[in-house]
Amino acid sequence: MSQRGPMGAQGAPGSKPMNFGPSAVRLSKRLRPEGGRLVAVIAMGVISVALMVIGPYLLGEATNVIFDGVISSGLPAGVSQQEVVEGLRAAGDDAQADLLSGMNLTPGQGIDFTALSRILTFTLILYIVSALFGWLQAYLLNGVTQRTVFRLRDDVEAKLNRLPLSYFDDMPRGEVLSRVTNDIDNIQQTLQQSMSQILTSLLTVLGVLVMMFVTSPLLAVVALVTIPATVGVTVVIAKRSQKLFVSQWTTTGKLNARIEEAYTGHALVKVFGRQKEVRELFDTENDELYRSSFGAQFVSGIIMPAMMFIGNLVYVVIAVVGGLQVASGTMSLGAVQAFIQYSRQFTQPLSQLGSMANVLQSGVASSERVHELLDAEEQSPDPAAPTRPERVAGRLTFEDVRFGYRPDAPLITDMNLSVSPGQTIAIVGPTGAGKTTLVNLIMRFYELDGGRIRLDGVDITDMTRDELRGNTGMVLQDAWLFSGTIRENIRYGRLTATDEEVEAAARATFVDRFVRSLPDGYDTVLDDEGSNISVGEKQLLTIARAFLAQPNVLILDEATSSVDTRTEVLVQQAMNALRADRTSFVIAHRLSTIRNADRILVMRDGGIVEQGDHEELLAARGAYFDLYTTQLTAAVD
Template identity: 70%
Template sequence: MSESAEERTPARPPIRRGPGGGGPFGGAMMPAEKSLNFGPSAKRLLGTLRPEQMWLWLVLALAVVSVTFSVLGPKLLGEGTNLIFSGVISKSLPSGATQAEVIAGLQAEGKTTEADMLSGMTLTPGLGIDFAALSNVLMWVLILYIFASVFSWLQAYVLNGVVQRTMFRLREDIEAKLNRLPLSYFDGKQRGELLSRVTNDVDNISQTMQQTLSQAVTSLLTVVGVLVMMLIISPLLATIALVTIPLTLIVTALIAKRSQKLFVAQWKHTGTLNGQIEETFTGHALVKVFGRQHEVEARFHEKNDELFNASFGAQFISGMIMPAMTFIGNLVYVAIAVVGGLQVASGALQLGDIQAFIQYSRQFTQPLAQLGSMANLLQSGVASAERVFELLDADEQSPDPEDPETPTELAGRLVFEDVSFSYSEDKPLIADLSLVAEPGQTVAIVGPTGAGKTTLVNLMMRFYEIDSGRITLDGVDVSRMTRDDLRGRMGMVLQDTWLFGGTIRDNIAYGRPDATEEQILAAARATYVDRFVHSLPDGYDTVLDDEGANVSAGEKQLLTIARAFLARPSVLILDEATSSVDTRTEVLVQKAMSALRADRTSFVIAHRLSTIRDADLILVMEAGRIVEQGNHAALLAAEGAYFNLYNAQFAAPVIDEV
């Protein structure tokens, strides 16, 4: 647009700009985001799963079945170990004697330890290993583990659907939110940083939920199931294992408290760096022209170092959880092995029970360690969720009226009545402005940079809401119309052309998707697009990239004019539409705009006053006020502000020559 950044950028609410907010080189680093508390953010993130409650109950049921089968496995394997050990021991005992007789004989010989151990076993002296019973046990173990794997796979499959549908809804919410945000929000956010929130942060949330939900459910159920089995086998050993829980909670809480703020910083710096990269690539040619590669690289390295330090610190500190949990688990394992060995020797437990218990102790400490290691993933995901929730909680534009009004005629009469507006309360911009644009008139708006020209257009389109007064279109207050209805009656051709990746035909029909081929071609011929399209290899089917690099600047401008021509708006806004084209192309653009302005009210923002001599009404703005209005001849005759602007513009070349 044609105005200064100060005029265009609102200061209400307060704006936080990312690096380079004023161009490829300007701007300061975004101030630190105020992070939400971990607890409320995590709770809100889980709340996004509420529509999937039925499927989550199914996930829980599948997890219970899978964990139950997995937990029963070690107990059965312990029975198999007992069969083997009892068989080996019984083979060395005299046949024909009973177990009681053998134990009595050992006690008589003073071998009380061996006698105690045999008293805790069930065996038949001289029989050996019962391979039939052992095969039966192993078969059941195999069946249990197969079923555990199947139900675990089903759980993962269902949960994957839950997470992806949740992310689908979250992305839809973000898209809908972006459409409800006022223009001031986008003026106050760096584009790359905003893109990072809706891409990187959402992807990180998805990965976090995918990896942690299933593991968390399975780990918690495993801890409960294993604890039950350990209590059944040996309450004493189970008590030793329970020491793991408070130690795990304390260590995890201490580490997580330090790493959470680093994860918040990590994703903030990711958005900042993305914003700088996007900005630098967008202004790549400008960087080259002014030879600022070294400065850009220095800024990149600075921001990259900040991201590295935050990421390294977050991952390093949170990565300490798993080794700490492993160390605690090893201590518990040693204690269980020692105490369990003594209980086997005393006959209180069988060898298979200790084997099963050691397996259970590993199954008990492993999920606790996994829960601890998930803390870094969870903290990273919640940090991203905070940034996404901040976007979703941003103040929205005022809603459309419940009973909207719509003009009964399409004349294009636009009236400003005592309109006042300011981007910030301490810097008034437009005050008590009144003007009338009659149907079919061409109204030119001129004035120095920062006078309020583009702001005036933004108020017409309701990109910003006025502070007082009112604006009417064909007798209806625009605040009583829906924004879609209002903007559907207006068309804009901006100084900065915008084309999307698609064919030339699609770009022309962007404002009127239901247009016929004949209407598209008619708009192209009327705006001189047809002249250059036939020189392209695929004509109207030529695919443009999102920058429109395969057509010239003037051709892009003609395409945007053809787009507005096809939309047939009742009010047309031209914002410096010829400022970036050569003289020859400008002639075509001017002719195209003349055809476009026919029979409709037009507002033309122009710095080159020679382009608006034929305007029906010229408004001269200074500091948000209309200081003069009239046609070209009348304003020159008045020798006021317009006279000074006009003479200054044409006197400049003479001064330069002197």
Template identity: 70%
Template sequence: MTLRAPQGRADTPVRPPMRRGPGGGGPFGGMGMPVEKSMNFGPSAKRLIGRLRPHRASVIGVVGLSVASVTLSVIGPRMLGHATNIIFEGIISKQLPDGVTQQQVIDQLRASGDDQRADMLSGMNLDPGHGIDFGALQAVLGIVLLLYVFASVFSWLQGYILNAIVQKTVYTLREDVETKVNALPLRYFDKIPRGELLSRVTNDVDNIGQSMQQTLAQLITSLLTVVGVLSMMFLISPALALIALVTIPLTLLITAAIAKRSQKLFVAQWTHTGALNAQVEEAYSGHALVKVFGRHREVEQRFRAKNEELFTASFGAQFVSGIIMPAMMFVGNLVYVAIAVVGGLFVASGSMSLGDVQAFIQYSRQFTQPLSQLGSMANLLQSGVASAERVFELLDADEQRPDPQPAVTPGTTSGRLTFEGVSFRYEEDQPLIENLSLVAEPGQTVAIVGPTGAGKTTLVNLMMRFYEIDAGRITLDGTDIAAMTRRDLRSRMGMVLQDTWLFAGTIRDNILYGRPDATEEEMLDATRATYVDRFVHSLPDGYDTVLDDEGGNVSAGEKQLLTIARAFLAKPSVLILDEATSSVDTRTEVLVQHAMKALRRDRTSFVIAHRLSTIRDADLILVMEAGAIVEQGTHAELLAAGGAYFALYNSQFAAATEGA
């Protein structure tokens, strides 16, 4: 192996990635809160509705069914008005003498000076001496019954289809969010708490689905009802229709004024929800530490403070938006009273029939009801759009650099890894690694040591393309890793982290995660080599023992052994061990070191270690400080040099001697 020390700046402060604490955002994540930039209601709502575009045919069907349902419902009151006229005119006709015409009765009333009654009768269709025409009444009521039955059937079909549309839309949205999360760079997860991200992926997406489910059907029906009812009202009486029209500008003014204020509160509500979820997830993940250090009171106080903020925002949002419905009902009641009074005068004057006034009063209710519903939907719409803003913010986040097309695949798999003038920094104004060059030959074990923050883990992140380098290039078997797909690159690398990760499943499933197509014998070879086989047989169900999602039913050292076995089973050409033996007891560590030595044969290995006793047999040791390689050599050579490695080695063993 050859190596050229970079012209680094050893005095430059290093900014490594924030290590994961309880509730951090990913394997190397931090806890920074994202900057909230709320979009406007209009563009967000338009974009949300735009997601229905793939289902445009079904949407057209829903609108058609809504038109049919509303049309039949709107015709109903007019027909009931005819029924009322039949009853009322039959009662009046029965009271009139038989054998005379309606006009004769009216002329007699005018001759006697009863002009008001004459005017009222002139607006009716009377048959003096005869009572209610029950045949005609039965026919009208039968038609009304059919109208309402078919209106209900069409409404049910509309709801059924719309439910399918909404669920498919939310299904697609969840898929897009999942795809986006997998396409985001590690930098994104360094900046957002895990609970905040989970809140967007779960709570906000669910809220979008519920809001669309509850508002779209009502929105379509209410708008069509307003148009249909208004048309019938003008057909019956333009004068009364103008009175009803006063409702629309009042409704718009009230809704706009209230919605403008409540939208900000809904955005705050879901922002605080995400922050509270992040805090709860952090506290639960670090529950043991909270108990150990007796900080439960501080955790409770932080929770109460954040919960209070969420309560205030939620209460304000619901209270302010909830004012809309009562305000609409008040306006509707005023219009109702005005129509009843003026309509009564029209009946008395004979310019309208009683049935038409009754129908108009029904229409006035049908007219104000959808307006009130639109007002009541404002809080649901705003809540859903506020969640949509947060989800769209996630979907709009910058993705990691796409894989090259066409990608290059190394012709060999020897595991020769080179750094050629590599420079990298997490922050633009904070240099970390500058002009670093090295070559790791196949089969060599390269140990990377140094103080915390020296850039050891950063070096590994760059090999795996968790982060993209700023300058230079890294090659694997002569191929620039930037020209390879990430999948191809990472399939050639095995990695064991200091922080173990096991998923809910059997021990067998967790080990085979490294190579699902491995045979049973290959898996057992890996577990025997890493001493997993020894402790697995002490478990009741052996390899079929089910682990929880935190691996809580095995010890920390056993979890680490499982992750080592998983990496070995993958048969990578490059093996990366980031403090992989930190959780293993001393006796097991010696056994694992021997196993590692055998399994590292013909495989390039990078070992990050704080305990220098674990890397004595490394082919080359790199000593890093402030992002630069300050020393290189074998264990014996570096001790003889008496430099930085010598100081690190002595600091560990001198402290152990003094403690003894």
């Protein structure tokens, strides 16, 4: 493996089959802080469902009142129901006698509208109260979901701040963004849709099952055949769609990484005429996403039609058996009607539970990806009892420092170096020599494999990272700005700085001269790419930002690489004034920019092969002399 810096090599993440059970359990554990509210949600759901499932029973009673009234009105007044039934049996009409024997008849009377209105009014009240509790349940459940996802996002944000730089070296930026945005949004939608639906469906199944046994134990047993059939179909289909959902969200991350990469490097793609290749890669991964998404949704979408088919079969069986029981007088017409409603209410939530399988699988697949990020190895924690120098002057010492990006490929071995306060140390050498790695170790972006680095006598691992980096300012070769005004971007170096201090830093770094030419001056709004100013001006802004921080140790990693020669001379003059009493590390390829450095370190293969000032190294006619003469010859040519 070659050397990698902060924005080094990117590799595609590996994927593994989703372990649904443990991943689902882990996601459900995130609901623990909402335990009290969940109890209230369940209680309201029980009340809502209980009131709702009583409705069909009461409507069945209303049907009986109507049916009994209609039949009674056609019978002669003055006789009893028993006499009518006996008369039919005497006439040999046993079927009709059986039917009438199971009814509550008053011959000669019509429909009892008083009893009917009382039943219907009571039923309406039950449904209204049921709906009210259902609304309260949904309101509480929505809060539970939003707070759970809020905590998850908060955990992910905190985790990102605890991850070492090596994690981001190995993970494409688009893939990380996909997990933080798309996957968490998918988890939120899953919880929002599935929790309410699953809870209501389960309670409905239990409530309806109780009422079915109360209404007709025989028909209830017939309806129970639905449960094993439903579970069997759901399990078979879910196993086939499970891997497809994992593939869908893995491919989504890869495609986001591809889009982010192509957009960020859009100008480079245009320059080298690689639009066709980029388009072909996009089409390939987009097609892969289409196939996995289509397959996942299609396979899991079979569950709902299969559940409806099973429900319709049960419905037919119940209608036939119930009709026979009404004809035999063992069951009233209203009871059959109620049971048919119950059968619908019973199979519908089962179908809904089956249809939720695809939503659950998708959400759990995203949960697994987010928890993979949360489980990633973190940087070593700050010491419980940190130490800090009595006074930070900027003295740095390297003692037998060893480091490698991989254990089997050491890059820096047994480096020893002592830097006095206020010295300017230039670091030069070929690409991959370890120049940027050296300053990254000072910032503790990576941990040492051996040895130690001391700041004013204190081991930097005994300090908190905030304390260490608060005394260190760094300007990278890649200038990065945030969305906001120029004033806000400079003030990012020290948020408590006044406007006067911001403008003073800008004048010292020659930012003021181009800012004054802008229509809005320091209030000019920049986007995160800084596309409305030049590359050199962006670099100057990052230098001004570092200077405003007033660090004790200043690190400039090719900080003037994007600045024109005239501006570079001005910036060098500003640096000379601002480096007073400040230790500075300057990484440079153009050796003409570091001729006045107090000491120049020449690095090769992770080690220091030469050190001294400019004149001493030229006189030694070694590695530095070769680099200098090569650049001088190239400039003359």
